[in-house]
Amino acid sequence: MQRAVAPPPVYYADSAPPPPEPPVRGRLWRMLGWVSIGLSVVLVAGSLTAYGFWRRLDGQIDREDVGGRLGEHRPPKLNNSLNILMMGSDSRAGENARYGTEAGQRSDTTILLHISPGGQSAIGISFPRDSMVQMPPCKRRNGTTVPAQFGMINAAFSNGGPACTWRTIESLTKIHIDHYVEVDFAGFKRVVDALGGVEICVPRRIDDPKAELHLRAGRQTVRGDQALGYVRTRYVLGDGSDLDRIKRQQAFMASVVKKATDKGMLTDPGRTYDFLSAATKSIKADKGLTLSVMQKLAGSLGGMSAGKVRFVTVPVEAFPQDKNRVQFAQAAAEPLFRAVREDNKLPQPEPVAAPNKVQPVPPTQVRLGVYNASGTGGLAQRTADQLTERGFQVVKVGTARKPVPHTQILYGAGAERQAARVSIAVPGHQSRPWASAKPGYVYLVIGRDGATLRGLGPMVPKMAGEIRADRNICAPT
Incomplete structure (x- = not known):
């Protein structure tokens, strides 16, 4: 005979749930190839304020005018966020000839970097190169047109260069792209070396002559050819798929951001300038990415930390006609694209407490x-996820048997200042002490009037396998 399970407690307007359990550990979070440069530049550039330095760096960027090749019917610009298309070219021209004689030029890696309004957070969205998509007609540099076609997404780059990839991503996501940045193999190495190398972690010893990759197991710092080999290799690490390589590239990118935002890097003008000089010599960009745009961007990103940067992959599923290819899983991908399109709310200014408060x-x-005492299923978990995203230690999530009319913020002994923080995050609800509460704890009881978080626009949803830049580099991806 099974033991009877007690029903959950009832919470009324003048009561609160029992004290939560002891704190539980938060979950780990979960992009890149050759374009780590793009994000790294904008994250550290805020430390350079001298106009002369900016002019010198600006003059090193190779720019291309793509405006006339993006089409007439582009997605509208809906907000003040910034979207930069970052591409890694597999060109074998010039310095890249040593990596083979492969004909043509494709985007070996394609990432859409989305920076929220005010530079509060950033997300890199990776588009697997084996994705089968519908590509729009594209104009080449010589004025000829490549007709619309269905094929692998990385073919857009060979069809019409960065402008064609730009137009393709816009047509697939309906997200307005503001600028593009391109980097090749040699440029990637220069950037990594200018950082003083990037830390990685591998599960076992690696010897891959084809990728010129020889690594011992565990944590280590890689530079030059070793770094390039690490992000290029496909068959000696993981399951050999492009999706698995993307995970490794995302982890590398996270490590780049972590290194580029390190206090030692940001407070050393010499190191910062050397890094940015190598970066600007290594990239190609659109003519719209001007000096004033870069300065404005750097100013808005000056306070961004690695923990506010994350990397995800567009959800995909097997392509029915070819098991070696994938296609977008639209039901899962569209919420991600919509959240980026509609990310239009700047964080609300935080109230300043009076001296006697x-x-x-x-x-x-x-x-x-x-x-959850609102009667709306799942509200407590969604709110808890949003609060966790903002740094709160959510130690318990529960549901009431019956709804209550008004949301309450209750706290135990010694937790008045903690409750004041919750009142700021969830405005419109005053906090008050509760004698039966566990000392040091705060309780958010969501009533029928709901709990809207301060300044929270459409959230870019959490994605399976995403990577945050402040992660433990040896954590599994």
């Missing part, structure tokens, strides 16, 4: 239980 603590010092 309680001074709130940072979110990381708040131990919080979130309980």
